[in-house]
Amino acid sequence: MYNGSVVSLVLTLHSLELSGPSIYSAFIFGLLAYLIILLCNLTIAFTICSNRSLHKPMYILLLNMPINDTMGATSLFPQLLYSIWCENRLISYSACVLQGFFVHLYGGASHVILTAMAYDRYIAICSPLRYGAIMTNNNLLRIITGMWFLHFIMIFVTFLLLLPHKICRTYMDDLICYNPSIMKLVCENTRVNNIYGLIVLGVYHILSFSVVAFTYIQILITCISKKQSDAKMKAIQTCGTHLVVFLFLEFNTFFPLIAHRSENVPAYLRRVFSISVLVFPPIVNPLIYGFKTKEIRKKILKMPSYKQPLNDFM
Template sequence: MDSNFSIYTTSLTLESLDITPSNIFPAFIFGTLTYCAILVFNMTVLLTIALNRKLHKPMYVLLFNLPLNDMMGASAFFPQLVASMLSQNRSITYSACFVQALLIHLYGAGTFLTLTAMAYDRYVAICCPLKYNTLMSPNNLLKIIIIMWILNFTLISLLLALNYRKEICRTQIVDIFCNNPSLMKLVCEDTQANNYYGLFVMTFFDGLSLLIVVFTYIQILITVVVKRQSDARSKAIQTCGTHLIVFLCFEFNTFFAFIAHRFETASPSLRRALGASAVIFPPILNPLIYGLKTKEIRENFIFFFHKVFPRNQKNKLSGVKN
């Protein structure tokens, strides 16, 4: 029989990173630089949207939530990871583990909700252009954002709260970071209610988001084909193609990562790789994809860069003349 451990006095042990001593410092540098790059990329998108009035439109106001969300997820994952690399200590307190799991799940659910809201915005813009200013008015936009975050905090907080126990039977986390499935495996008592609620939350965020995105994009495709307008078609491809790729990549990554936790036969290495990739790659790729592929953001960023560093540009020009 497993012994009981108090969560207030017991440290948990995260899964080993399996890094050889000679590679610890390079891995630490790489992880630190990756985290810094995520912060710089996402802050650039945030500042570009915030400081340019031309981008104060519903589509970009919704997009503003994505880098905020990505930085939250990255900040929950990377500092603890690189600190444990340097100290070669994979222990973590239960409270810190709980907070990390909460923030990472808020990040995952927030990504689904933000991308779903952006799909709805594109649907209204392309399929109901005459109603766009009414449906996506500042008041309605504010309501959408508030509902998004309230849903996120409520459902995810309850998900993690169901696993919070005074006593646990195990201290080994089966992932390289803390998440709800790993915390659930520490619990001594019956976790059937946790399983059912976890499936509901996964279905709500993954399933409902997928249904809404698929429906809106089918409607967009039908509208573009019916109108037979080249400008409408190019607008749909430009504004929706990138968003759809980002959404589907995140959807399938998180789906298989959660499914892998439900099957004991799933490869632990594959499960860890899928879980980590869902936290590492989107915060890096999202600002690059939206910054490079979205014409208005790209142009306003270049304008903002020249406005902030005018002297450097003049010095370069004078140097060339000399």
């Protein structure tokens, strides 16, 4: 059992198994990935904020995504790049808890934001005449404030329940810190933490999946029931990409958390999925929800520094 103060406790993360020239290659690749994530997401956020024509419910909800993706990537890359460059896998316990908090804050917020966007599209397509009355500025503010406040409280309580426990081990068999990996360092009974964790899992995964499934089934039914020839294509364009992104997020966030509860899952798979959810969505989301969105792309193309690169990309 560790007898000192947790403030001075230093943990050891799992080795990246890099050596020689691969260290510099990994550092450059990670740095470029992080810079691309920052550039793309901050461009989308700035474009929405700086154009009054985009101050609509759909885009205001979308604004939460690049902000959240930037937070998620920042919870991973700075510490990871420092670890690669210095060949040092040590991290203080307080920094580990802080990283874990932001990792969970990012993951949960991704579910909440995609769920809110699904609800917005459901109202817009299934009840277009009532859309203006339902998605008013006041209601939109309540939705955004409520989802972030409740989400923050749930994650805050998750880590608040973790802090009183004593630590027995200092080696963490994961590449990053998050709640299940930190709980494995605890030497006391964590039954309350496990029960609360399962409740949180149920809220984020079961509830959000149910809402998204219901809304997009209704959207498909509404689009297909219309007599226009492009109804099916409209349904696919509206639902397809969003569902793929949501299901990818569901699996990537659910798998590592469940893998910690099973001895039959290879540790390397758990590590890969825990990292991928902080890398791929922040890179892919700006392309899907930003640069591929006609209204946002038009505004970005008017920015001189982005006009030529985006024309080449498109």
